[in-house]
Amino acid sequence: MKLIIESLSKSFGKKEVLENVDYVFEEGIVYALLGRNGSGKTTLFSLISEQIKKDKGKVFLEEDGVKNEINFKDVFFMVAEPNLPKFLTGREFIKFFIEANKDRIKDKKPIEDYFKIVDFDINDIDILIQGYSTGMKNKLQMLMFLILRPKVILMDEPLTSLDVVVQFEMKKIIRKIHKEHIIIFSTHILQLAKDICDNIVLLHNKNLQKVDESIKNDKDFEDKIITLLTTSDDSIKVLDKNFKDLEDEYESLS
Numbered sequence: 266m267k268l269i270i271e272s273l274s275k276s277f278g279k280k281e282v283l284e285n286v287d288y289v290f291e292e293g294i295v296y297a298l299l300g301r302n303g304s305g306k307t308t309l310f311s312l313i314s315e316q317i318k319k320d321k322g323k324v325f326l327e328e329d330g331v332k333n334e335i336n337f338k339d340v341f342f343m344v345a346e347p348n349l350p351k352f353l354t355g356r357e358f359i360k361f362f363i364e365a366n367k368d369r370i371k372d373k374k375p376i377e378d379y380f381k382i383v384d385f386d387i388n389d390i391d392i393l394i395q396g397y398s399t400g401m402k403n404k405l406q407m408l409m410f411l412i413l414r415p416k417v418i419l420m421d422e423p424l425t426s427l428d429v430v431v432q433f434e435m436k437k438i439i440r441k442i443h444k445e446h447i448i449i450f451s452t453h454i455l456q457l458a459k460d461i462c463d464n465i466v467l468l469h470n471k472n473l474q475k476v477d478e479s480i481k482n483d484k485d486f487e488d489k490i491i492t493l494l495t496t497s498d499d500s501i502k503v504l505d506k507n508f509k510d511l512e513d514e515y516e517s518l519s
């Protein structure tokens with residue numbers, strides 16, 4: 266199975282965020298999507314999951330050699346700050362979610378078993394979601410994709426709000442299920458990208474760019490990624506210019 270992006274472009278007003286992006290993501294590989302703030306990671310995920318309209322280009326899913334335009338039902342987009350119904354309990358919400366998606370769930374389990382997978386405190390499942398921490402809400406989101414097992418899983422900064430124990434559990438779960446899915450994981454935490462992902466893809470200069478796999482084992486891994494994310498970036502030129510101005514100013518004073 267492959268997720269194929271062809272000539273994808275998106276602008277907001279005059280700001281072009283993605284320009285003719287072509288990329289192929291494959292099943293069984295966990296991808297880390299790295300990019301600077303505002304580079305377009307969330308925009309890319311929103312386009313793939315059809316939450317916003319493309320200006321140009323298409324996204325396909327290829328299965329057994331047959332290529333079709335992607336259906337939003339094949340994609341689960343896990344956001345950093347989930348918007349869940351506040352006045353339901355965790356149990357009520359997951360029960361409703363299972364009922365609403367019953368035709369798509371292959372391997373149905375008792376509800377409490379699902380909560381156990383993400384190490385959700387059983388005493389908390391009957392309190393209202395409005396009382397949940399961000400980490401607890403994120404565990405509910407994880408449950409949603411573990412119940413649905415969609416073909417494509419997009420995770421926008423997913424583990425940041427989880428405590429280290431749950432992060433570790435989630436890393437294990439992602440590694441366990443990754444063979445049957447296409448998983449793309451956006452993060453600013455380079456160590457996480459290195460730990461959990463097979464391939465690193467940069468979103469930089471409005472386009473996607475594969476990072477050579479050997480970089481992951483390089484002792485200067487973080488420096489190299491930063492260099493790649495700052496090449497031909499105007500902000501760095503501005504920074505350099507400011508330092509030059511300061512140096513000149515300093516020299517004229519001394």
Ligand SMILES: Nc1ncnc2c1ncn2[C@@H]1O[C@H](COP(=O)(O)OP(=O)(O)OP(=O)(O)O)[C@@H](O)[C@H]1O
Binds near residue numbers: 301304307
């Ligand atoms: N609905 C919108 N209307 C106008 N501009 C938008 C909209 N959504 C995103 N943008 C702009 O598109 C650019 C890319 O935003 P996006 O949220 O995709 O970046 P990101 O890589 O996810 O950033 P971060 O790492 O900070 O979360 C930004 O300049 C942002 O201001």
